[in-house]
Amino acid sequence: MAVGILPVQSDPTLLADIRRYGKFDPTGCYQCGSCTISCDLVEGSVSFPRKSIRYALLGLRAPLLGDLEPWICHDCGDCSIVCPRQAEPRISMATLRRFLSGQYERTGMASKLLTSRAWYFGSLAFAAVLVVLLILCYHLWYVGLPFSGLATPLGMEHMFPTMTYFTLTVMLFPVLLLLSRVHRVWLLTMGGEPRPSIPFSVYVIEAWTYVYQSVTHSLMRKCPERGRWLGHWILALGTVMMLTIKVFALRWFQTDNIYPVYNPQRWLGYLAAAFIFxxxxxxxxxxxxxxxxxYKETRLEDMVFPILLLLTAFSGLAAHIFRYTGLAFAAHCTYALHVIVATPMLVVEMPFGKAAHMMYRPLALYFQAVKERAAQLAPAGEVIGHVV
Ligand code: SF4
Ligand code: SF4
Structure with missing residues (x-):
């Protein structure tokens, strides 16, 4: 019996919806298939990346929402180079990923931030201003400094344990928000009515795919531009190392724990910073x-995450150097700057902006692996997932 077959209706508003998320103009495509042949990421597919783009052009909203292929695309651009009609399939796939990111989030916040520059930059600025106010309130009311005493060289010690709680809160916030969307992504891409008959054991067996893809970015390695994979992999490794140090070993940064320069804990931090840079x-x-x-068609928003991450790393390193050289006031100020820059990146860009792809992509590759394994195990004639 066929399972998971959905009624298909064309939605005339879909194309306009997608174009709110960026450039999507594949109308010149005459289905020559050159993009499919040129793509190194999929073997044996006769429709990648054209299937997702056709869903959009035909107004097939439900199949598009259930489609995992935009996440398999790693943006290498070979398809756009060979396209004889300049239909730019790479850019269309990138726009589809932003569109899907907007649909995976229930409150509509991601959609607002991904479609409106005013909302995006306004939210980043709002979060930064909120942190400035928190810092002022903390010093004026909690520490009890007079306003004129704000220039006092306090060092950073007075911020503990507040610094620990704040750091953990702003780091856990995007992680928990992103995790809360897993169920919706699963419903859209693996669910539907009636539910596909995928045994739970298949999800367990394929769970390693999520870890493997998160750690190795192995599909990006297939892109002809190997240096790009290396840069991304080193950046991800450095970021994970730094976040782990911050979450589990924030006490390292306290004054009574100043370590000599040869201490391996310091070198671990320096190594993570070097990877990020x-x-x-x-x-x-x-x-x-x-x-x-x-890198063609780079949007202003695409620059925000790397710039914020760069400023976060620079200000963190500066605070560290100032503290170790005994410049308490400079350390105090640069640390405040560090928090003002890092917080919007963590609470706005990571859960609602483009950086959310760090979770969606391995999740999609995991679900794709589950679908493929379930299809292998299914009795002949049974259909897994959406059918159009
Ligand atoms: S190469 Fe261009 S014209 Fe040919 S199928 Fe792909 S997008 Fe369409
Ligand atoms: S951008 Fe690269 S990975 Fe994506 S469809 Fe085109 S060739 Fe394939």
């Missing part, structure tokens, strides 16, 4: 030069 430098230089296909 290398990865961001690779991305920013590529985007500014915009010579490669992957």
């Amino acid at each position: 290398y990865g961001i430098g690779d991305i920013l230089i590529g985007r500014v030069r915009a010579k490669k296909e992957i």
Whole structure:
């Protein structure tokens, strides 16, 4: 018996909805298939990336929402280079990913931030101003400084344990928000009426795919531009190392725990910072030069995450250096700057902006692997997932 077959209706508003998220103009495409042949990421597919784009053009909203292929695309751009009609399938796939990110989030906040520059930059600025006010309130009322005493060289010690709680809160906020969307992504891409008969054991067996894809970015390695994979991988490694240090070892940064320069804990932090600088430098230089296909059509919003991450790393490093050299006031100010920059990145960009792809992409690859394994196990004739 066929399971998971959905009624299909064309939605005339879908195309306009998608175009709110960015450029989507594949109408010149005459289905020559050159993009499919040129793509190194899929083997044996006769429709990638054209299927997702056709869903959009035909107004097939439910199949598009259930489609995982936009996340398999890693933006390398070979398809756009070979396209004889300049239909720019790479850019269409990137717009579809933003559209899907907007649909995966229930409150509509991601949709607002991904479609409106005013909302996006306004939210970042709002979060930064809120942190400034928190810092002022903390010093004036909690610490009890007079307003004129704000220039007092307090160092950073007085912020503990407040600093620990604040850091954990703003770091856990995007993680919990992103995790709360897993069920909706699952419903859209694996659910539907009637539910596909995928045994729970298949989800368990394929769980390693999520970890493997998160850690290795293995599909991006298939892109001809190997340096891009290395830059991304090093950046992700440095970011995870730094977040882990901050979450589990924030006490390292306290004054009574000042370590000599040869201490391995310091070198672990320096190594993470070096990885972050290398990865961001690779991305920013590529985007500014915009010579490669992957960096064409860079949107202003695409620059925000790497710039905020760069400023966060610089200000954190500066606070660290000032503290270790005994410049208490400079350490105090640069740490405040560090928090003012890092917080909007963590509470706005990561859960609602483009950076959310860090969770959606491995999740989609995991669900895709589940579907493929379930299809192998299914009795002949049974259909898994959406059918159009
Ligand atoms: S290469 Fe261009 S014209 Fe040919 S199928 Fe792909 S998008 Fe369409
Ligand atoms: S951008 Fe790269 S990965 Fe994406 S469809 Fe085109 S060739 Fe394939």
